[in-house]
Amino acid sequence: MSDKNGDFGAFVSGFLIGGLVGAAVALLFAPQSGEETRTLIYDKGIELKDQAEDIIDDTRARAEELAKEAKTKAEDLQKRGQELFDDQKKKITKAVDSGKKTVKKKKDDTAKK
Template structure:
C-alpha cells in the first residue's frame, strides 16, 4: 500500500514540475511582446494553480478513502481476533473441566480422611 502512495506522490510531483518547466520553456521561446508574455505568464499561473488544486483534491479524496479502508480492515481484524480469543477461552475451559473435577474429588477425598 505504501508503494502505491509513493508512486502516486512521485507522479504528482513530476506532473507539477513538468507543467512548470513546460510553461517556462514555452514562454522563453515565444515571439511576443513583454505585455503579452506577462499576460501569458499570469494565465498559465492561474491554469497551473487550478490544476494543482484539482490534484490536491484528488489526493485528499484518495487519502480519505485509504483511511476509511484501513479503519474497516482494523475493525475486521479486531473482530476476528476477539472471536479467536473467545474460542480459545472456551477450548481451554472445556479442556480444564475434567482436571478441575479430578482435583476437587481428590481434595474432597483428602478432607474426608
C-alpha cells in the same frame, strides 16, 4: 502502502515541475510581445494553480477513503481476533473442567480401594 503514496507524491511533484518548465520554455521561445508573454505567463500560472488544487483535492479525498478502509479493516481484524480468543478460551475451559473431573474420579476411585 507507503510506497504507493510516495510514488504518487513523486508523480505529482514531477507533473507540476514538468508543467512549469514546459510552460516557461514555450513562453521564452515564442515570438510575442512582452505584454502578451506576461499575460500568457499569468494565465498559465492560474491554470497550473487550478490543476494543483484539483490534484490536492483528489489526493485528500483518496487519503480519507484509504483511512476509512483501514479503520474498517482494523475493526474487522479486532472483531475476528476477539472471536478466536473467545473460542480458544471456551476450549481451554472445557479441557480444564474435563481434567478436573478426571482427577476427581481417579481420586475417588483410589479412595474406594
